[in-house]
Amino acid sequence: MNQKSFIVETIGRLDKVLTDKINQSRNQVEQLIKEGLVSINGKVVTKTGYKLSIGDRVEYSFKEPIPKDKVVVDFDVDIIYEDDVMMVVNKPSGLVVHPAPSVKEATLVDWLIQKGISLSTISGEERHCIVHRIDKETTGALVIAKTNEAHQKLSLQLQDKSMGRYYLALVDYPLKDSGIVEKPIGRNRKNRLKMDIVSEGKYAKSAFYKIAKSDANVELVAVKLFTGRTHQIRVHLNS
Structure with missing residues (x-):
């Protein structure tokens, strides 16, 4: 495991301080803590609300992916951009992004592993390298992190909105007007x-x-996501 550490400069809860320090989501940090991957002054701490003091030494690490049974990967994915620390792929419709207990077929992560591409491990063994997700039936650009440092920085860009997510959608029930929808999902x-x-x-x-709108009453709509909830576009369009 790749272990890192830092000295606490501001008092506060372990989960909050660590989230701010490594630029990860609170959920990802809570997972690290609960899995025993965080220690304070040499002692493993699994309580997310542990109170840190100035001068405490915090050590943390990320799990390496666990080898699993091989699945048949009989497809290829177009690479839009690639460098030493990240890549952007064009995920086709019908392809699941990462493995899950309910997923039986090969996923995008399986394809990446088969290609021998170096992947970040921050998000756990099933979702490692995945900075953000898009639905199975959606086609679109997906950002892949090759290193943990790149994953942290890309996640931060999503959080501070310096990286945006834009989609084109065809709807068979034209919108009355352009606008913003803010509703909990x-x-x-x-x-x-x-x-x-x-x-x-x-x-x-x-x-x-x-x-644009066609004679068949089908409309082309541009969509910008400010948050990333499951099926967000469909739910908000339907509302």
Whole structure:
């Protein structure tokens, strides 16, 4: 494991201080802590709310990917851009981004591993290298981090909005006007497999811009995501 450390300069909760220090999401940092990958002054700490003091030495590391049974990868993916620390691929429709217990077919991560591409390990063994996701049926550019340092910096760009996510969508129910939708998204109360607008859901914001409309009443819409919730575009369009 690649272990790093720093000296605490400001008192505060372990999860908050570590999140600010390594530029990762709070959820990713909480996962590191709970898995015993963070120690304070040489002692492993698994409590996310542990109170840090000035001068404490914090050490943390990221898990290396665990080898798994090979899956058949019988497809290829176009590479839009690549350098030593990152790459951008054009994910085709129908391809799942990363493995999950419910996913039986080969994924984009499986393709990357088969290609022997160096991948970051920050997001865990199933989602390592994945800076952001797009739905299985969506085609689009996906950013891949090859190193943990690149992953941290790319994630920060998403958080501070210096990196944007833009989509084109064809809708068969034309929008009345261009505009911004800010509605919380969560699981449907009656169907847990479906995402919906729910009051207790997570904050979500999307911008829609009307581009063109066909004689068949199909409209081309540009979309900008300010947040990245599951099925966000579909849910906000449907609202």
